[in-house]
Amino acid sequence: MSKLNTLRLAEARDALRKGEVTSVELTEACLEAIDAADALNAFVHKTPEIALERARAADARIRAGDAPSMCGLPIGIKDLFCTRGVPSQAASRILDGFRPEYESTVSQQLADAGAVMLGKLNMDEFAMGSSNETSTYGNAVNPWRRGNDDAQLTPGGSSGGSASAVAADLCLAATGTDTGGSIRQPAAFTGITGIKPTYGRCSRWGIVAFASSLDQAGPMTRDVRDAAIMLQAMCGHDPKDSTSADLPVPDFEAMLTGDINGKVIGIPREYRMEGMPEEIEELWAKGTEMLKDAGAKIVDISLPHTKYALPAYYVIAPAEASSNLARYDGVRYGRRARLAQGDGITEMYEKTRAEGFGPEVQRRVMIGTYVLSAGFYDAYYNRARKVRTLIKKDFEDVFADGVDAILTPATPSAAFGLGKMTDADPVQMYLNDVFTVTVNLAGLPGIAVPAGLDKRGLPLGLQLIGRPWEEGDLLNTAYALEQAAGFVEKPVKWW
Amino acid sequence: MLDLTYETPKPKTIAGARHDWELVIGMEVHAQVASNAKLFSAASTEFGAEPNSNVSFVDAAMPGMLPVINEYCVEQAVRTGLGLKAEINLKSAFDRKNYFYPDLPQGYQISQLYHPIVGEGEVLVEMGDGTARLVRIERIHMEQDAGKSIHDMDPNMSFVDLNRTGVCLMEIVSRPDIRGPEEAAAYIVKLRQILRYLGTCDGNMQNGNLRADVNVSICRPGDYEKYQETQDFSHLGTRCEIKNMNSMRFIQAAIDHEARRQIAIVEGGGTVDQETRLYDPDKGETRSMRSKEEAHDYRYFPDPDLLPLEIDQDWVDDIQARLPELPDEKKARFIKDFGLTDYDASVLTAEVEAAAYFEAVAKGRDGKMAANWVINELFGRLKKEDHDITESPVSPAQLGGIIDLIAKGDISGKIAKDLFEIVYKEGGDPAEIVEARGMKQVTDTGAIEAAVDEIIAANPAQVEKAKQNPKLAGWFVGQVMKATGGKANPKAVNEIVSARLGL
Numbered sequence: 002m003s004k005l006n007t008l009r010l011a012e013a014r015d016a017l018r019k020g021e022v023t024s025v026e027l028t029e030a031c032l033e034a035i036d037a038a039d040a041l042n043a044f045v046h047k048t049p050e051i052a053l054e055r056a057r058a059a060d061a062r063i064r065a066g067d068a069p070s071m072c073g074l075p076i077g078i079k080d081l082f083c084t085r086g087v088p089s090q091a092a093s094r095i096l097d098g099f100r101p102e103y104e105s106t107v108s109q110q111l112a113d114a115g116a117v118m119l120g121k122l123n124m125d126e127f128a129m130g131s132s133n134e135t136s137t138y139g140n141a142v143n144p145w146r147r148g149n150d151d152a153q154l155t156p157g158g159s160s161g162g163s164a165s166a167v168a169a170d171l172c173l174a175a176t177g178t179d180t181g182g183s184i185r186q187p188a189a190f191t192g193i194t195g196i197k198p199t200y201g202r203c204s205r206w207g208i209v210a211f212a213s214s215l216d217q218a219g220p221m222t223r224d225v226r227d228a229a230i231m232l233q234a235m236c237g238h239d240p241k242d243s244t245s246a247d248l249p250v251p252d253f254e255a256m257l258t259g260d261i262n263g264k265v266i267g268i269p270r271e272y273r274m275e276g277m278p279e280e281i282e283e284l285w286a287k288g289t290e291m292l293k294d295a296g297a298k299i300v301d302i303s304l305p306h307t308k309y310a311l312p313a314y315y316v317i318a319p320a321e322a323s324s325n326l327a328r329y330d331g332v333r334y335g336r337r338a339r340l341a342q343g344d345g346i347t348e349m350y351e352k353t354r355a356e357g358f359g360p361e362v363q364r365r366v367m368i369g370t371y372v373l374s375a376g377f378y379d380a381y382y383n384r385a386r387k388v389r390t391l392i393k394k395d396f397e398d399v400f401a402d403g404v405d406a407i408l409t410p411a412t413p414s415a416a417f418g419l420g421k422m423t424d425a426d427p428v429q430m431y432l433n434d435v436f437t438v439t440v441n442l443a444g445l446p447g448i449a450v451p452a453g454l455d456k457r458g459l460p461l462g463l464q465l466i467g468r469p470w471e472e473g474d475l476l477n478t479a480y481a482l483e484q485a486a487g488f489v490e491k492p493v494k495w496w
Numbered sequence: 497m498l499d500l501t502y503e504t505p506k507p508k509t510i511a512g513a514r515h516d517w518e519l520v521i522g523m524e525v526h527a528q529v530a531s532n533a534k535l536f537s538a539a540s541t542e543f544g545a546e547p548n549s550n551v552s553f554v555d556a557a558m559p560g561m562l563p564v565i566n567e568y569c570v571e572q573a574v575r576t577g578l579g580l581k582a583e584i585n586l587k588s589a590f591d592r593k594n595y596f597y598p599d600l601p602q603g604y605q606i607s608q609l610y611h612p613i614v615g616e617g618e619v620l621v622e623m624g625d626g627t628a629r630l631v632r633i634e635r636i637h638m639e640q641d642a643g644k645s646i647h648d649m650d651p652n653m654s655f656v657d658l659n660r661t662g663v664c665l666m667e668i669v670s671r672p673d674i675r676g677p678e679e680a681a682a683y684i685v686k687l688r689q690i691l692r693y694l695g696t697c698d699g700n701m702q703n704g705n706l707r708a709d710v711n712v713s714i715c716r717p718g719d720y721e722k723y724q725e726t727q728d729f730s731h732l733g734t735r736c737e738i739k740n741m742n743s744m745r746f747i748q749a750a751i752d753h754e755a756r757r758q759i760a761i762v763e764g765g766g767t768v769d770q771e772t773r774l775y776d777p778d779k780g781e782t783r784s785m786r787s788k789e790e791a792h793d794y795r796y797f798p799d800p801d802l803l804p805l806e807i808d809q810d811w812v813d814d815i816q817a818r819l820p821e822l823p824d825e826k827k828a829r830f831i832k833d834f835g836l837t838d839y840d841a842s843v844l845t846a847e848v849e850a851a852a853y854f855e856a857v858a859k860g861r862d863g864k865m866a867a868n869w870v871i872n873e874l875f876g877r878l879k880k881e882d883h884d885i886t887e888s889p890v891s892p893a894q895l896g897g898i899i900d901l902i903a904k905g906d907i908s909g910k911i912a913k914d915l916f917e918i919v920y921k922e923g924g925d926p927a928e929i930v931e932a933r934g935m936k937q938v939t940d941t942g943a944i945e946a947a948v949d950e951i952i953a954a955n956p957a958q959v960e961k962a963k964q965n966p967k968l969a970g971w972f973v974g975q976v977m978k979a980t981g982g983k984a985n986p987k988a989v990n991e992i993v994s995a996r997l998g999l
Contacts, residue, residue: 091559323795327604
């Protein structure tokens with residue numbers, strides 16, 4: 002058997018049930034890998050005691066023949082998820098020392114399914130960023146490098162720690178969250194699979210909010226089957242989240258037949274961006290061919306409002322964030338600035354938020370405050386909401402025309418160098434989300450699947466977008482693409 | 497349905513140095529929904545609990561917490577809307593009102609700016625002098641209450657109590673149809689009465705469960721009519737809002753002071769600034785809290801954590817069908833069915849419990865007599881001991897029993913009062929008490945005749961005087977009553993005395 006920490010969820014699950022391995026062995030292998038990977042800065046709070054305790058409990062359940070779907074499988078949890086008694090600070094200084102007394106619904110469901118939490122994973126502060134560089138812990142690092150070039154690359158963001166950890170075999174899988182591409186972009190940058198389910202599939206309760214109408218949790222895994230297994234455990238109706246959908250959850254894994262004969266795949270012409278690297282174009286064409294060869298019908302489609310998606314997203318998301326982040330005021334929990342003699346409540350707010358939030362979070366809070374202000378509300382926020390409705394309708398129209406899924410590149414480039422974008426215009430960074438934000442705005446499921454390497458040996462991903470609530474069908478199409486692409490490369494260990 | 501007809505009252509006029517001014521008043525009443533749990537959390541709403549003991553993770557705005565609407569609160573808002581004859585919006589939505597304050601943990605209040613649950617309604621405000629004002633309701637929306645900041649516990653620190661945070665309020669917004677301080681107070685009284693009938697708010701102003709923001713402006717006589725005709729606010733003066741008052745007396749005093757302040761400004765050649773003011777009851781004046789320029793930009797936007805609130809017409813119809821009889825209807829019915837005066841009917845319907853008590857007493861009896869006994873004897877007696885009707889030691893059956901004894905002629909009105917006192921203090925069945933204590937009125941004419949004859953025989957001089965001056969017959973009646981221990985039927989005594997004296 003290969004090294005335990007490199008197993009897929011499905012492999013480890015089967016081995017556990019056959020008694021070939023124990024959860025404690027799996028967990029120890031991961032903990033060892035984590036301890037040897039500090040250079041990746043993926044795990045920011047390690048929880049070995051909790052992990053081993055849960056692993057032992059999982060082994061007991063397996064022995065008793067009472068093993069739920071993810072029993073004994075070691076995973077990492079993004080720092081955005083509140084985990085009882087364990088630091089949960091959304092990679093922000095303002096939540097220094099915050100240990101919630103509650104467990105997010107998603108992480109609780111994973112625990113109930115028997116999963117073993119290894120620790121908390123790095124991310125961009127409040128999930129705002131595409132490179133992991135806004136984290137108060139310092140950025141996570143991509144385990145992939147450009148050939149022999151030892152320049153450090155970004156694992157993407159905001160779920161960069163999750164992506165890095167899964168790609169570097171520190172855990173079997175990890176949770177992520179995706180507001181504008183935060184699961185799919187890092188998955189593509191690190192050669193793993195990441196799915197953002199339909200808005201409302203996973204409960205948002207206990208996940209630190211960035212932009213409530215866009216945030217969704219999802220799994221980040223080594224392959225599509227693992228994504229199906231883990232998504233199954235994460236999603237479902239939660240009465241504590243009013244936006245969570247009261248719909249049955251199908252058996253996603255059972256839907257992975259690989260048969261996509263007759264499925265209609267749309268290729269949206271508006272996603273062919275000017276200045277897009279040739280390699281991305283080629284990958285997209287290759288992916289189209291693969292799906293065609295697998296029996297799918299390929300159609301050109303138009304999503305005419307695509308070009309307005311990014312600006313609309315960067316109005317709506319900051320608007321919601323400016324309000325969602327108002328609670329970090331130093332009054333009840335987290336960081337409170339040291340005050341000077343005579344300082345009042347206003348100074349307390351200003352100093353606490355000035356030192357507690359990093360520059361990107363401050364920028365978005367200010368943008369959000371601005372677009373909601375009297376006199377600007379209609380010009381920005383309301384207009385962005387109208388654009389959002391039109392984008393949603395673009396998708397509804399093509400689905401109504403019989404399209405089953407839409408194939409696009411996941412990102413406009415491969416992973417870029419850390420520090421390369423920090424001095425650039427923030428809009429350059431925002432462009433990373435150009436293929437992914439439409440999916441959040443429309444509330445649709447989207448999955449990134451690794452499909453090849455670029456010339457310098459970095460992974461590239463393709464994105465499939467599905468009909469609302471049809472994650473099972475989407476996963477099956479992704480499974481067919483995965484089979485055809487046969488992506489098996491792993492980063493060369495340097496850390 | 498309603499056959500109560502009223503004249504419209506005259507607006508309050510205040511004489512300025514140059515000419516007369518009228519008042520225009522609109523009110524925003526915050527009524528705490530009578531619910532055990534908060535609007536978006538399961539925390540208790542109990543008053544007077546230890547600070548910060550009724551606080552859930554949602555109320556404290558812990559990271560990742562989400563609001564979930566309390567259906568019971570929604571039902572109470574709908575009931576209130578129906579009670580104010582208002583239109584119910586089957587689709588409403590929640591918005592965030594953003595501002596920073598330590599007693600507002602989320603940094604925003606969840607309210608309903610754009611799509612309130614209740615639309616236009618009305619309240620008939622009787623002034624007690626045969627006039628009544630029909631005040632239009634613009635809207636009712638649901639929102640979260642804030643917590644409480646405490647600044648006087650420590651010289652260097654402020655404290656926050658979040659028990660109240662997230663409690664459901666209904667904000668009942670009137671049109672500027674109220675025309676004087678007395679009308680404003682009467683409007684609150686009527687609104688409170690309706691809310692208490694509905695059971696949607698306990699109306700406890702002392703605890704802050706019912707409080708009002710009052711918008712006051714002044715105008716020249718005639719201008720208000722122009723506004724009413726056109727609904728164009730430019731006919732009215734600039735308004736000032738006096739915040740957060742929870743006393744009928746202060747509301748009236750504040751309005752009066754504020755109107756006079758505005759008159760002085762305008763007559764002095766100045767202009768009234770639109771601003772928010774606070775009333776200081778110690779000084780009896782209002783002072784500026786924040787000007788229009790300092791007003792917060794609340795950056796309202798739809799709350800993305802909550803889906804639009806959609807309710808079914810069937811559900812609304814069901815609530816409508818279960819509405820209790822409301823004050824106006826009850827009052828009209830009391831006047832019609834029991835022959836009460838407008839005044840007595842108003843007194844008896846002021847509180848729903850009192851109305852129910854009266855109805856139980858009046859059932860099958862003389863309504864006017866029942867009203868007299870409930871209002872004059874019972875209410876008077878209860879008031880003496882600072883009790884309300886729910887604490888009455890005399891049940892409707894007992895009071896009815898007393899009235900029955902009077903009606904049958906078993907006891908006189910005077911004895912009845914003694915009997916009432918006994919029942920009030922000791923309890924018991926009135927008929928049995930009368931029997932056991934020999935309080936029954938003597939109607940046996942033989943016995944009365946004997947007593948009369950005895951008095952006449954013993955007082956020949958008085959007899960002579962009475963024959964000269966028939967008014968003195970009353971002296972004999974008194975003597976007979978005294979001799980019979982008050983139990984003789986006064987009517988019978990009168991007749992016999994007159995006959996024997998040959999008057």
